[in-house]
Amino acid sequence: GYWETGRRATLRELLVNEGLAVHTARAAAPGHAAWEYFGYGRRQYARIRELESVMVRTVNPELDEAGLGLRLRYLSGGMSDEARAVDRVVLPERSGYFIGARMVEGAVAARGLPWAIRATAAEIAEVGHAAAASA
Template identity: 60%
Template sequence: MLVNLVPEFLAVLAAPDPTAAYHEYLDRHGPVLASYWHNYVLDPASPHAEQVIAAALRADRADLKRLLADVDVVSITEDALQRALERLEADCPVDLYLMVGVGAANAGELVVGGRGIAFLCLEHFTGRANPQTYGMGLAPHLLPLWVAHETAHAVRYTSPTSRADLRRLVVDLRGHYDYWDTGSRASLRELLVNEGAAVAAAQAVAPGLEPWEYFGYTRRQYRRIRELDAFLRRVTAPMLDQTGLGLRLRFLSGGMTPAARLMGGKVLPERAGYYLGLRLVENYLAERGIASTLRAAADEFRKADDRALGIQTA
């Protein structure tokens, strides 16, 4: 199901008291927006949250309004969601929220009350960077890619046939996804294959884009990561079964300092884990296809790699 919150946000901006209207908007969609804030921004009850809200409300939205006037975002994303659900053989409900965020993630996944949710923040897809909204300037043609990517996460976390450890962790949290808790408790292998499977899902659902776009990289970054392939796989291997939030941040988060990404005498490229994740799932993917890949346990990918190695060395 597609839920479009963008008109409500624009109505907030036009209200006599936008701040009060924004808090009413948060209350109306409390469970979902509270989860978005907790996982991707900060605690909405913290004092700093009011500064973030104020900045979002006073930002220039001309680029967003142009996007909405020129591009049928609802039709594009609704069609992409349907294609994703079919291609990924979804056996669980997934909602897609179109919204305007506060400059955090361009897209993401949530689980609220056991229901998987993908969201897109449209301020990032206007085709031009906006320093007031922190919009990334992503082109609108990338919308289907990110619908597929986030839908894949929702399926992995909530499908009754998923064998992923992240599904178990969501169940442990009574049907809720917590970025910080899962980042602390899931192994690095699980976190990497989670992103690798989502990249593969986007490639299957929205083919034909440039290869670096599926990872959220620039062309230059993609080329550099490929050059470092053997090094990245070698230095990561001993850590794959370790846990710790710092590992998630080092491999999968942007904005980490070079010192925090230093390994084996080299600085890891930002978000290198997306590339590593795809490399970890590709042998299983070739054997079983994307629907099974989304639901596989992390150890199943390791065994597929062992089988591939045995074939190569036989």
């Protein structure tokens, strides 16, 4: 279940799955405000976008790690500021949905959503890096 996956799956897998869910929601129900697909308010979405480079630097060294604490830090609401603090910056609650959507963007653009939802996290990363390099 939820807790077991949170313990065993890498942070990369968790973020890719949630990022694909965001892209799927956009495709299935177009026309909503961008922040609504993440379940954010307008101000939280603006704050997350401001902190994107900090969040990417924070998440990159942890992508291949697994542990329930990572799922809670990046994908849950209700965590204390201390639990979400990294290098004196408090990550916004549930920031992993935004990070995940950005992580899969290149692969979705290059190969399409039907391919991406069947691909592994490693395949998505590989296609995403190739797409970014050719851009």
